[in-house]
Amino acid sequence: MEKQGQRCSGLVLVPCPFQGHINPMLQLGAILHSKGFSITIAHSQFNSPNPSNHPNFTFLPIQDGQTDHDATSTDFISLITALNVNLVFPLQESLAQMIKQEEKKERITCVIYDAIMYKAEEAANHLKLQTIVLVTNSAATRLTHFTYPQLQAEGYIPPKDSMLRDLVPGLHPFRFKDLTILNFPNLEALLQLIATTIKIRTSSAIICNTVDCLEQPFLAQLKKQYQVPIFSMGPFHKIAPPSSSSLLKEDTSCITWLDKQAPKSVIYVSIGSAASIDGRELIETAWGLANSKPHFLWVIRPGSVRGLGWRELLPECFKKAVEERGCIVEWAPQKEVLAHVAVGGFWSHCGWNSILESICEGVPMICQPCFGDQRLNARYVSHVWKVGLELDNELERGEIERAIRRLMASKECEEVRQRATDLKVKVEHSIREGGSSYNSLDDLVNHILSI
Ligand code: UDP
Numbered sequence: 001m002e003k004q005g006q007r008c009s010g011l012v013l014v015p016c017p018f019q020g021h022i023n024p025m026l027q028l029g030a031i032l033h034s035k036g037f038s039i040t041i042a043h044s045q046f047n048s049p050n051p052s053n054h055p056n057f058t059f060l061p062i063q064d065g066q067t068d069h070d071a072t073s074t075d076f077i078s079l080i081t082a083l084n085v086n087l088v089f090p091l092q093e094s095l096a097q098m099i100k101q102e103e104k105k106e107r108i109t110c111v112i113y114d115a116i117m118y119k120a121e122e123a124a125n126h127l128k129l130q131t132i133v134l135v136t137n138s139a140a141t142r143l144t145h146f147t148y149p150q151l152q153a154e155g156y157i158p159p160k161d162s163m164l165r166d167l168v169p170g171l172h173p174f175r176f177k178d179l180t181i182l183n184f185p186n187l188e189a190l191l192q193l194i195a196t197t198i199k200i201r202t203s204s205a206i207i208c209n210t211v212d213c214l215e216q217p218f219l220a221q222l223k224k225q226y227q228v229p230i231f232s233m234g235p236f237h238k239i240a241p242p243s244s245s246s247l248l249k250e251d252t253s254c255i256t257w258l259d260k261q262a263p264k265s266v267i268y269v270s271i272g273s274a275a276s277i278d279g280r281e282l283i284e285t286a287w288g289l290a291n292s293k294p295h296f297l298w299v300i301r302p303g304s305v306r307g308l309g310w311r312e313l314l315p316e317c318f319k320k321a322v323e324e325r326g327c328i329v330e331w332a333p334q335k336e337v338l339a340h341v342a343v344g345g346f347w348s349h350c351g352w353n354s355i356l357e358s359i360c361e362g363v364p365m366i367c368q369p370c371f372g373d374q375r376l377n378a379r380y381v382s383h384v385w386k387v388g389l390e391l392d393n394e395l396e397r398g399e400i401e402r403a404i405r406r407l408m409a410s411k412e413c414e415e416v417r418q419r420a421t422d423l424k425v426k427v428e429h430s431i432r433e434g435g436s437s438y439n440s441l442d443d444l445v446n447h448i449l450s451i
Pocket of ligand 1: 019020021023246270271272273274275299330331332333334335350351352353354355357
């Protein structure tokens, strides 16, 4: 990319410090690094990534002013607001410092920030730096966010219990119960945050970790909402060179365990990095897994069971009943797990990264969404792509057992499993030369070079 005598382009990336946001941002960094850009990750100290996993990047810690207490706060809006407010000046200072130290061979071309870290734009603007926004969830999620003011004005928000199963006008097949705002304790504050994060003020483009073949109609509608180009160039994890940006240590012993299992015989179970269950749900899940035939790999993240630790809660008789049939770890190398030949199903909380990772390996899903965009994603899986089943009721062992048996082995779900394989192939085409994501990445590189 660099011509003789020309200065190399430096990009500053500002991730939002949660696992489901850090992963796509660092993958994007790796993709753009492979295209010749130098990458600096300006990150908060809270949940900071491990620089040794990314030797090609420069890491720039920003004083975020978070105490441990703030950082573990369950009040999501306050945490996001504090991260943004605390970030703006230190980031601005760090960027100014970088500009001062710019060598002849390199200049900062652009700041790419996670849509949730909206104050990064302010810091960049102050120094007359261009910005691009990264959206880490689906185009459909973003599109639903545009409809909230009107739905609110028409009295649909908050939705009444009697409407929950109704389709949202203009957003077929999503129902009111799928919306991100559902059951959120501080609705007004959430709507305000959404209104702030969907706005494009001065940024010159939007990057989405999605694929045209997955979201064509919603992407087309989203493009009408914005005056700037949208680069849908996912799934990032398949385009970026393999690496890990896990905040927790990956327990690779589960791969050794998977190596001993028959092809497509294992259901992988994980609720991601932020969702949690209570003790009753843990026990129901345990017995649902024990009573269903397939072997299972179950991630029980530290802190993901509210109340006691899972080790104390799981009864001895469960451990005896499953013995070698089950493997439990606290954090798995998920992409490797889903790509393993032994894995035949994924019981997922439906975070957007997990969905993309599952689709890319042709693994059909059981959807157990918890909050935020997970319900929309679950609806996509079960009603648009039809590559999974949705657990619709309270977690109960009988229902879990039936869902696992259906997904993994029943004749009834043969088509679901076949569609999952077909969708994987479609996505593979998108990232090959001439495919939509491949072309979109080229367009993004040209866009950045034109800045
Ligand atoms: N993940 C992982 N190991 C685990 C569970 C999750 O590496 O044991 C990764 C997973 O591959 C994904 C991310 O954590 O990239 C979770 O992001 P997602 O959007 O699926 O859900 P969130 O955690 O944001 O709810």
